[in-house]
Amino acid sequence: MFKSDTFKGKVAMVTGGRSGIGFQIAKDFLLLGAKVIICSRKEDKLKIAAEELAAYGELSYQACDIRKTEDIQSLVSMIKEKYDRLDILVNNAGGQFPALAEYISDKGWNAVISNNLNGTFSMIREMANAFFIPQKQGVIVNITAEVYRGFPGMAHTGAARAGVENLTKTLAQEWSDFNIRINCVSPGIIESSGLDQYPQQIQDMFEEAEKAIPLKRFGKVEDVSNAVTFLASPMAEYITGISLFVDGAQHLGFDKMGLANVLKSFM
Ligand SMILES: CCCCCCCCCCC/C=C/C(=O)SCCNC(=O)CCNC(=O)[C@H](O)C(C)(C)COP(=O)(O)OP(=O)(O)OC[C@H]1O[C@@H](n2cnc3c(N)ncnc32)[C@H](O)[C@@H]1OP(=O)(O)O
């Protein structure tokens, strides 16, 4: 859809770029001319993805757990040495597990909050201080999740993603002086590697769930990536502080209690 040189000369960082949605985002940035860096925790899988992505353009990778500030600082050093700049940061790394709220332990709650909220903030702060603020230019896109009416069955991620969405509104204002734009993309249910990790009892409900979404299907990884490349592009240069739903109107017309009800049947 975009011209193949839309991001020519730009350097883009995609967290969690080794799989699913992040992989598609990394691939699309490469196809649109950017130099791309991906990171995730599992180095073996990261290397395999990087080899595949290198067919589309200039790709670098480094293992990094976004919950560890020292890992992020090491990533900053690599980017400084290799490119001496960063133009785009896509915070896509994240995840959670389905559980009814009364069964979520402190450890489980903290794991999800630290992965999705704290890790995202640390990545934003470190990349902004190292690159975007001194450059007086940068674009950040945070992948959250559709949590408009809460997230029954995944209370921890609902809270974490709402936190990222509010952080985005704050930074859009605080960092406007630095010409930094920051937005969220809030996906509904997307057919990706991420869904394979859900228990079989939940996966068995997917066909029925698809029919209950107003657009009658789950999203594709390309649907999410299209929104990310748009928000990162000059076409969106007057858009900052928003959350863009990519969810087939799930936030308006899909009963998420279905997930909690399935969990009640086996938890
Ligand atoms: C009617 C049907 C309706 C259909 C509705 C469909 C719903 C689909 C939802 C679609 C929206 C979102 C989709 C996605 O996000 S897909 C991407 C998914 N990918 C992942 O989620 C990644 C996998 N998850 C994780 O890596 C982990 O969950 C976590 C994010 C927490 C990170 O884990 P970490 O490595 O830090 O932590 P540990 O594994 O050591 O665990 C720490 C404690 O967390 C608790 N825990 C972790 N996993 C589970 C689990 N599966 N079940 C219960 N509890 C869990 C636990 O307390 C851990 O401590 P202990 O191991 O010591 O007990």
Ligand SMILES: NC(=O)C1=CN([C@@H]2O[C@H](COP(=O)(O)OP(=O)(O)OC[C@H]3O[C@@H](n4cnc5c(N)ncnc54)[C@H](OP(=O)(O)O)[C@@H]3O)[C@@H](O)[C@H]2O)C=CC1
């Ligand atoms: N698929 C869906 O329906 C939806 C997905 N989302 C969100 O979109 C994002 C991508 O999901 P999707 O592609 O489907 O799922 P995946 O599970 O395939 O992707 C998650 C990616 O994040 C990486 N990751 C997770 N935790 C960390 C961490 N602490 N540090 C660095 N990397 C990490 C994983 O790699 P590794 O394990 O090697 O670290 C993996 O590459 C996630 O945030 C997800 O929660 C939101 C709504 C719906």
